[in-house]
Amino acid sequence: MRDHYDCLVIGGGPGGCTTAALVAEASHTTLLVERQKHPRYHIGESLMPETYWTLQRLGVLEKMKSSDFVKKFSVAFVSHTGAESNPFFFKEHDPRECSQTWQVERAEFDKMLFDNAADKGADCLDQTRVLDVLFEDDRAVGAKIQQQGAEPREIRATVVVDATGQQALLANRLGLKVDYPDLKKVAIWGYYRNATRDPGDHGGATIIMHTNEKKSWFWYIPLQDGITSIGVVGDRDYLLKDRGTPEDIFEDELVKCPALADRLMNAELTSEFRVAKEFSYKTTRHAGDGWVLVGDAWGFIDPIYSSGVYFAMKSGEHAADTIIEGLRIGDTSAKQLSRWVDDFHSGTKWIRKLVDAYYTNEFSFGRFMKAHPEHKGNLTDLLIGRIFYNGAGKIFEDMEPELAAAKQAALETRW
């Protein structure tokens, strides 16, 4: 380990590993630190197809193709009445190879990305925690790190990347984190063996299923070795208040989702239930002099459309490009390091809007799509993650007035 690096990346998840690999590949000295020991468990298993391009740039596509990860060709939605949408097959919209993606076991996936960063030349340390980011005036100049079993030490760096996920080290320290008041959600999940899968290519699909009163929804994500990740998401107050253990709550909600109960008829629970609370937030600043946020440390919307890993890797890639350019021209100011942020925000806001539509209970996606079949291509683009082009949000020209009307009607009924 050196005393000074061009770039110090905190957090060995998809966001941090992407940034570290690309900056190191550009021949800049890079240190990537992860507090846990890789491979380590993480939630967030379903990828969006557009992750393809970052995987390709990182040079790990062949590894993905030869892995045992379940191939994901489609997504489907089950409504609160139990009606199942036709699968959204990404290849029907775009026949290229990039329309197929994967359902990944994160321990294996993140380890592959961590090792890849090392292959590209980054110094990669797991079991090493960043205790604090060091600032001189307003500029980040390094971090105090501690390897397991060793004394803390200071490492200087020209740029510090916060990719600490939901720990959001810098955003918490600098008071940049803002919750979405309408997204105070909780998730409870576990793993099942032998859940029923659809035949053919749709067997690898993510299926999103509403419960009968639309107060919660389940994800169904098929993984390798016959395991399926199943989780329920709902408002914190609804899901947690006076409801018993996570297992009790999960079971209660399952009864309200016959489409899932049928799929689990012959399945066996193979894990304990895990719980995550209030994971949705944004940050009010994304870069400063000598520092930049990527991935969940930048913000997280909601798990429903499986956008988290994609956003982490895409933001990691953009951050890397501005760091590489900044190091080349000798400018690692806030202005330089945040050059990618506006465009990134312009694209991700379409997913935020889609999340809002899903949680507007008075609005029916099915009815809207029947009335506007011309938007199917645009909607599939959003589900693929193709959100960074002019016109990506065209569907909202028709959807937003209907959403507003649905919300207004709901307000009037309540009064």
Ligand SMILES: Cc1cc2nc3c(=O)[nH]c(=O)nc-3n(C[C@H](O)[C@H](O)[C@H](O)COP(=O)(O)OP(=O)(O)OC[C@H]3O[C@@H](n4cnc5c(N)ncnc54)[C@H](O)[C@@H]3O)c2cc1C
């Ligand atoms: C319930 C739920 C379900 C989800 N489902 C999906 C899904 O299906 N698909 C999807 O794409 N996304 C999903 N997500 C989101 C996904 O988990 C995240 O968006 C993604 O992991 C973000 O990657 P990241 O690299 O930013 O952070 P992370 O993957 O969280 O990595 C951050 C790393 O930083 C390390 N770290 C933290 N603090 C320190 C420190 N001080 N020093 C050193 N290291 C540190 C952590 O140990 C961690 O390994 C889900 C999220 C939730 C809450």
